[in-house]
Amino acid sequence: MRLIRQLLAESLLLALAGAGAALILTLWATDLTRFIPGGVTLDLTPDVRVVGFTLGLALLTGIAFGMAPALRSTRADLVSALKDGAPTAGSARSRLRNALVVTQLAVSLLLLIVGGLFVRSLRNMRLADPGFDTSGLAVAEFDLMGARIEGERARRFYDELFARLRLVPGVVSLSAASTVPLNGDGMRRSLTVPGYQLAPGEDGEVSVFDVAPDYFRTIGIAIVRGRPITDSDRAGAPRVAVVNETFARHYWPGQHAIGKRINLGGASGPATEVVGVAKDARYWSIQEQPKAHFYIPMLQAGYFGGAIHVRTTGDPALALRAIRTEAAALEPTAAVVQLRTLDKVRGDALLPSRLAAALLSAFGALALVLAALGLYGVMSYVVALRTREIGVRLALGAARRDVLRMVVGQGMRLALIGLGAGLVVAAAVTRVLASQLFGLGATDPATYAGLAGLLGMVALLASYLPARRAARVDPMVALRSE
Numbered sequence: 001m002r003l004i005r006q007l008l009a010e011s012l013l014l015a016l017a018g019a020g021a022a023l024i025l026t027l028w029a030t031d032l033t034r035f036i037p038g039g040v041t042l043d044l045t046p047d048v049r050v051v052g053f054t055l056g057l058a059l060l061t062g063i064a065f066g067m068a069p070a071l072r073s074t075r076a077d078l079v080s081a082l083k084d085g086a087p088t089a090g091s092a093r094s095r096l097r098n099a100l101v102v103t104q105l106a107v108s109l110l111l112l113i114v115g116g117l118f119v120r121s122l123r124n125m126r127l128a129d130p131g132f133d134t135s136g137l138a139v140a141e142f143d144l145m146g147a148r149i150e151g152e153r154a155r156r157f158y159d160e161l162f163a164r165l166r167l168v169p170g171v172v173s174l175s176a177a178s179t180v181p182l183n184g185d186g187m188r189r190s191l192t193v194p195g196y197q198l199a200p201g202e203d204g205e206v207s208v209f210d211v212a213p214d215y216f217r218t219i220g221i222a223i224v225r226g227r228p229i230t231d232s233d234r235a236g237a238p239r240v241a242v243v244n245e246t247f248a249r250h251y252w253p254g255q256h257a258i259g260k261r262i263n264l265g266g267a268s269g270p271a272t273e274v275v276g277v278a279k280d281a282r283y284w285s286i287q288e289q290p291k292a293h294f295y296i297p298m299l300q301a302g303y304f305g306g307a308i309h310v311r312t313t314g315d316p317a318l319a320l321r322a323i324r325t326e327a328a329a330l331e332p333t334a335a336v337v338q339l340r341t342l343d344k345v346r347g348d349a350l351l352p353s354r355l356a357a358a359l360l361s362a363f364g365a366l367a368l369v370l371a372a373l374g375l376y377g378v379m380s381y382v383v384a385l386r387t388r389e390i391g392v393r394l395a396l397g398a399a400r401r402d403v404l405r406m407v408v409g410q411g412m413r414l415a416l417i418g419l420g421a422g423l424v425v426a427a428a429v430t431r432v433l434a435s436q437l438f439g440l441g442a443t444d445p446a447t448y449a450g451l452a453g454l455l456g457m458v459a460l461l462a463s464y465l466p467a468r469r470a471a472r473v474d475p476m477v478a479l480r481s482e
Contacts, residue, residue: 004070011066012059019058023051098414101378105418105459106425108364108371112451113426115364117437118357120447121287124439125350131281132181133220137342138316139180140308140323147333157331161308164326170314171322175218176298178210178306181283181342182349186293192263193251206247207283207293208264210301216242216278218311219342226258226276233297240297242276247292262294272296286349287438309342316341356436368455371418372462379411379466387473395475404464404471411463418459419452 023046030044046054144154158176165174179186188205198204215221216228224245233240241262248257257277263269280290298306310319320339327334383390390403427443434442 003074004067007070007073008063008066011070012062015058015062015066016055019054023054097378097381101374101414102418102421104374105371105415105455106422108367109419109422109452109455110426110429111360111367112364112455113422113448114430114433115357115360115362116447116451117430117433117440117442117444118353118360120440120444121437122350122353122357125286125353128282128286128439130181130286130346131221131279132342134342134346136312136314136316137219138310138312138319138323138339139342139345140310140320140327140339141180141306141337142308142327143335143337144331147331147335149331149334157334158308160330161323161326164330165308165310165319165322168319168322170312171319172311172313173214173218174308174310175215176212176306176308177215177219178298178301179283180307180345181219181281182285182345186283189264190266192267192269194261194263196251207291209283209293209295210298210306211295212298215295215309218309220311221281222279223276224279225256226274228276228278229295229297231299234299235302237300239270239272239300240275241272241294242278243274243294244278244290244292245280246290247294248274248277250292264296286346287353316343368458371455372458375411375415375459376462376465378414379407379463380469382410383407383466383470386470390470390473391475394473400471403473404467407467407470408460408463411467412460415456415459415463419456422455423448423452 026044026046030046144150144157149157162174165171186207186209189208190203190205192204211229213229213231213233216223223242226242229240229242243257251257251262252260257274260274261271262274263271274294278295282288282290283293284291308323310316310323312319320341324336324339327336393403394400426448430442440447
């Protein structure tokens with residue numbers, strides 16, 4: 001019991017030292033949260049519960065992983081141990097030690113692959129075409145209802161604001177819409193398309209966006225057929241709509257959508273003629289599949305306003321300042337909800353993916369370091385146990401490169417088993433994450449091969465360093481105890 005207490009004390013001291021170092025690193029790492037983009041504030045400062053949980057986990061770890069070796073050490077055969085006079089590595093210990101190294105390598109490869117997939121997915125999102133041009137576009141949203149600016153007064157506000165903004169240097173076009181792309185919001189309306197039968201489970205509702213004249217030129221959405229919404233599409237004029245390509249393919253496959261009619265609000269709703277087909281655009285998220293949606297004139301929807309879009313040739317921040325200044329001059333009580341560039345809106349939309357990629361990459365890098373340290377520690381321990389054997393081999397004429405090859409080969413066998421197991425586990429786990437990836441499959445060969453090769457190189461280095469030390473063993477020093 002005295003020996004067990006001593007060994008457990010050593011194990012607990014190591015565990016508590018690790019927990020203390022982790023808490024210190026955590027306090028330092030929480031300062032990095034100020035670099036999170038998008039204006040997101042995260043309070044990750046550890047509190048009493050976090051500290052208590054960490055210390056409790058450290059104690060449990062020290063006891064659990066210290067008790068088994070302590071019990072095994074105190075049950076040694078004293079006669080054989082004293083007769084040998086040197087530490088030995090039993091087959092049971094070796095198998096357990098090797099199994100732990102293999103498991104660590106497999107888990108490390110799994111974390112590396114998951115992190116790599118999310119990093120590549122994020123890169124694909126950044127390069128993806130959302131269907132519109134985000135550069136040089138300023139977006140402003142107002143809360144006029146809160147200031148009781150309604151009806152004709154609201155209409156005059158927007159008309160005068162537009163007139164003033166057109167005089168701002170660098171402004172080439174401006175418009176308004178009921179929503180901002182990639183902002184995660186929108187409105188759905190039921191509609192009936194003559195001659196189209198709803199499929200089972202289809203609810204007949206489609207997303208609709210109310211837009212002002214010049215919207216498509218301002219935001220950079222191409223009209224592939226027909227015409228866009230213009231100033232002539234106002235109250236009293238025939239009702240018109242512009243549909244996107246997915247809408248046209250879904251409701252009129254193999255036909256031209258121009259001139260077709262849809263009924264908003266059901267079969268008895270007002271008939272609306274399709275006058276244009278716009279290029280597909282992603283309004284909810286970058287990684288979404290193209291969805292059917294359509295646009296109707298804001299002037300025919302009964303109101304004017306929403307989010308103002310201003311296209312500039314220079315810095316859109318200048319346009320944002322001009323919007324705030326001119327709006328305050330026209331209606332001092334008008335509340336500005338948000339002033340942003342569309343590039344920032346796109347960056348904010350990618351924030352969850354960026355955080356996931358950063359965290360998973362950090363975990364993967366940490367796992368890589370731990371796997372290298374684990375393999376290096378095991379191989380160093382094995383070399384220490386086999387020092388006498390290596391000395392005998394060298395004394396009997398073995399070349400140092402043979403010793404180097406023997407030790408490296410033992411380490412790389414463990415590494416290859418761990419890599420193989422990690423690839424199998426990763427192939428099963430990443431299939432669950434397939435829906436979160438964009439532009440690549442869950443079993444992307446380049447990611448798997450590249451990260452497996454990286455871990456293999458690290459394992460080779462972790463095996464080579466102890467092997468080089470073993471090859472430099474002096475046979476006389478190793479055999480002196482004989």
